[in-house]
Amino acid sequence: MELQVENLVKTYGSKHALDGVSFSLKEGIYGLLGPNGAGKTTLAGIIAGILRETSGRVTWNGEDVRKLGKAYRETLGFLPQSPGFYKNFRADEFLRYVAAVKGMKLSGKELDGKVEEMLDLVNLREDGKRRIGEYSGGMRQRLGIAQAMMGDPELLLLDEPTAGLDPRERVRLRNVISTVALNKLVIWTTHVVSDVEYVAREILLLRNGRLLDAKAPQDLCESLRGKVFTLEVSPDEVASWQEKVLIANVMRSAETVILRMVGERPEGAREADPDLEDVYLYYFRDKSGETK
């Protein structure tokens, strides 16, 4: 399986939401990382087929997805950024409806089993008979993930799937996706580094509609070697340092403060091993040094 995006451009008037984005993805989990307004949702929408590109194309296994039509939609599972539901439906009822819309040919018993399996996967089994209108935001998000995974799609497109989830649920979802990602291509858009840091095969960095880089997480971190440092300062020096350098973390010890910084090495600073958060801060800082 292969998804190719070729020179994708999307403009809204004079604004370029996407500006010549190109990449090729095979099996595995891919993190699409970028700040708000980077173009992640626009890119996801075009790949999903719900937004029209200004120019460029998207191909699936070598064929233009617009020409594939139904055949492409059969392989696709999509979780939009703000998934919607029918408030008066129960969760299990909604998943049965999803099965019908996705054209899943299952007997009554098989469908019941599949629905239960999905509810179990997203930890909603006990609330499966409740109306969706009574669900919290996190529960709806989980139901949306279940909806995307119904039908065992080859291409799973998740737009900010962990929004509204508590840390325990985020970890749980990460583990679930890792498990089901075998023989799938998963594109996970997020601006939360920890979502994809340990599970993604490759991270694509998107900023202002442009693809900055696309590498494995460890390679991205390695590319920042020699640019991440720690420095011990007194508490009243913190403010002045924040104005001079890009601060990744401020950690208080007994009487001093340890600053983790990204950029040029200041005097007295010790080199540190870069992580993906450092990469994010480095790539997505603006001219003033503030992170976007």
Add this chain to the structure above:
Amino acid sequence: MTGKLVLYELKKSLKDRFVPVIMMVLLMISAIPFWLLGEYADAMRQYKMAGVQTISLPAYVKNVRDAGKERMEKSRVFTRMTALERETFENSLREKYGEDVFTAEFLPPQEGMADLPGVLGEKVSDLEAIFMVRDLMRENKEIQADMENVIRSAKALGRDAVRSEDDYAVRRNLKIIELYSVKRKEARGIVLGWDQFLFSGQSAVCAFLLILLVSAGSFAREKDEGVRDFLMTARNGKGRTAFAKYAACGITGGAVAFLCWLASLAGTGLTVGLCGHEESVCRLAELRFCPWPLTIGEYALIMLLCQVLAGVFVAILLAALSAVMPGGAVSYAAGVLLLGVFLRLLYALPRREYLAGPASLADPRRFFASYYTADAFGYPMQWLLLQTLLMTAACVAFALLGSCAYVRRLR
């Protein structure tokens, strides 16, 4: 699979907690005979003028129902007679009260006429039986005279058409002579409740309001609930879902039209009673000049068919409209406008032959409202078929346009 999608679409409309409640309310309104209020007001006005004490509405309704029941009981014996029994009954009254008992202009009261039991049994006196027969004879004569008048007019107009070499007018008048020469079914019993049921129109209005409620948000709901993105990426989320929506709306529209018709029928039956469905439609003043020899029951069924078809068409048009609207509120507003236009055509008097068209689907009596509309395109039944085809074509066209708008990718 499409069947399942249709069921889910029906579920989406009916699962809203307000829809069943509003449905019940509008069905009840269909059943309530509001025309009775007008009759009550007129009756009380006359009571006051006559110096008689007025009565409450429930008491008036009870009186109307009881009077209707009594009339039905009394005429039941009479209407169940065979032709031979009827002849024997009439002969026995002629023997008793004179040969001209049914034909004399004035009927002087004779001894025993008002006594019970009469010839017809314990509940009907001879006087009541005689007046029943006289009324039916008079009505038959009037109907026959009206048919002959139409034929005479058509012959005269036909002669004019021949002189002016107007072939279309000649054919039209020949058709009228042919249609009105068919003998109408003789009046044999009372007709009760049918003119109130067939011409009140409230069941059609209630049906259209319900159809608006259920259909106008059909596509817009997906945008409002935020489900559209999911549907656009699913295998059956585009064309099949659109088809399922139209099918569900059509089914709901037809069912609602039928239920409202049924509720109105039940309401009239329970209030004044319904009797005489086997009588000729000519017995109803509004349908005296109906070109075909239909019974009242047959006409009621044609009206039901027209209302159900109109319900289906309106539902599909409203659904198609909702597909091009940006959201639910605008969709309902546009639906109200469309429905307003439709109802205006329905209840406006036809000024031109073709304007009778859309109205006729839900109200076939528009065929007969004037000499012109009774013969639009030469044959009213053919016009109904043609209209059905045109409406079907319009619905298909709008449905396709709506579907294209629904499935298009956002810019």
